Amino acid sequence: xxxxxxxxxxxxxxxxxYEFDDEGLxxxxxxxxxxxxxxxxxxxxxxxxxxxxxxxxxxxxDTRQVVVLxxxxxxxxxxxxxxxxxxxxxxxxxxxxxxxxxxxxxxxGLRIGYLAAGLPMVDAIRRTxxxxxxNALAQEAALACVDDKDHIxxxxxxxxxxxxxxxxxxxxxxxxxxxxxxxxxxxxxPMSDTLAYRKLMTExxxxxxxxxxxxxxxxxxxxxxxxxxxxxxxxxxxxxG
Numbered sequence: 001x002x003x004x005x006x007x008x009x010x011x012x013x014x015x016x017x018y019e020f021d022d023e024g025l026x027x028x029x030x031x032x033x034x035x036x037x038x039x040x041x042x043x044x045x046x047x048x049x050x051x052x053x054x055x056x057x058x059x060x061x062d063t064r065q066v067v068v069l070x071x072x073x074x075x076x077x078x079x080x081x082x083x084x085x086x087x088x089x090x091x092x093x094x095x096x097x098x099x100x101x102x103x104x105x106x107x108x109g110l111r112i113g114y115l116a117a118g119l120p121m122v123d124a125i126r127r128t129x130x131x132x133x134x135n136a137l138a139q140e141a142a143l144a145c146v147d148d149k150d151h152i153x154x155x156x157x158x159x160x161x162x163x164x165x166x167x168x169x170x171x172x173x174x175x176x177x178x179x180x181x182x183x184x185x186x187x188x189x190p191m192s193d194t195l196a197y198r199k200l201m202t203e204x205x206x207x208x209x210x211x212x213x214x215x216x217x218x219x220x221x222x223x224x225x226x227x228x229x230x231x232x233x234x235x236x237x238x239x240x241g
Contacts, residue, residue, distance in 0.1 A: 014214075015075060018178055019047035022057050028043045029065060036061065039070040040085070041077055044213055044220040046180025051083035063094040066121075071097055072113075075104035075152050076159060086116055093118045096125070103183070104155060105145040110138035159183050161221035186210060188219050189240065193219050196239060203235040214229040 041048040100113035210218035
């Protein structure tokens with residue numbers, strides 16, 4: 001991609017089997033590479049790197065580059081081999097963790113999240129931070145979320161039920177789908193995703209088009225309450241039936 005305003009160049013590595021390609025990423029790294037970004041679990045495919053795979057990648061990089069691990073959806077993950085990036089910070093000083101209160105806790109409108117890394121790395125990043133970038137109300141809301149110990153368990157149960165329901169209904173409709181960890185599913189449609197978006201909106205159902213994610217003719221649906229999932233399936237049935 002182009003150099004952009006600050007002269008940086010982004011090198012994009014295609015997914016392999018719907019997940020981040022570790023060998024492809026390593027092949028793109030050279031002496032000029034400064035930062036590597038990995039989304040774990042990935043949005044919108046729900047794939048993830050296991051602890052073994054992530055550590056192998058970090059060992060090969062060997063502190064030469066900063067590795068940013070975007071864990072925006074980590075609270076939804078139930079796989080036993082999923083790595084908690086926070087537990088790896090002491091071992092890998094070049095590792096930076098991104099997390100947010102926008103997904104599991106639904107505070108997207110307050111724009112609050114957090115970064116974690118080793119102290120030297122945090123000190124270097126802090127020099128570039130925008131002062132007062134998070135307001136006091138957002139901070140209070142985030143603290144309240146942290147104190148709600150049962151919210152994650154209740155939400156995970158809701159997501160499990162919603163996914164099972166969608167799998168059955170999408171099978172009935174003969175629509176291919178991709179799902180894994182996370183609170184979303186990606187569905188392939190026999191039509192343009194932008195057309196599907198407009199038609200579903202007329203029935204009060206909003207989805208995310210996936211052409212911008214390089215998955216043309218796919219939509220992503222956020223798994224929510226059973227009432228919302230039933231409304232989505234009904235609208236989808238009217239669309240493709």
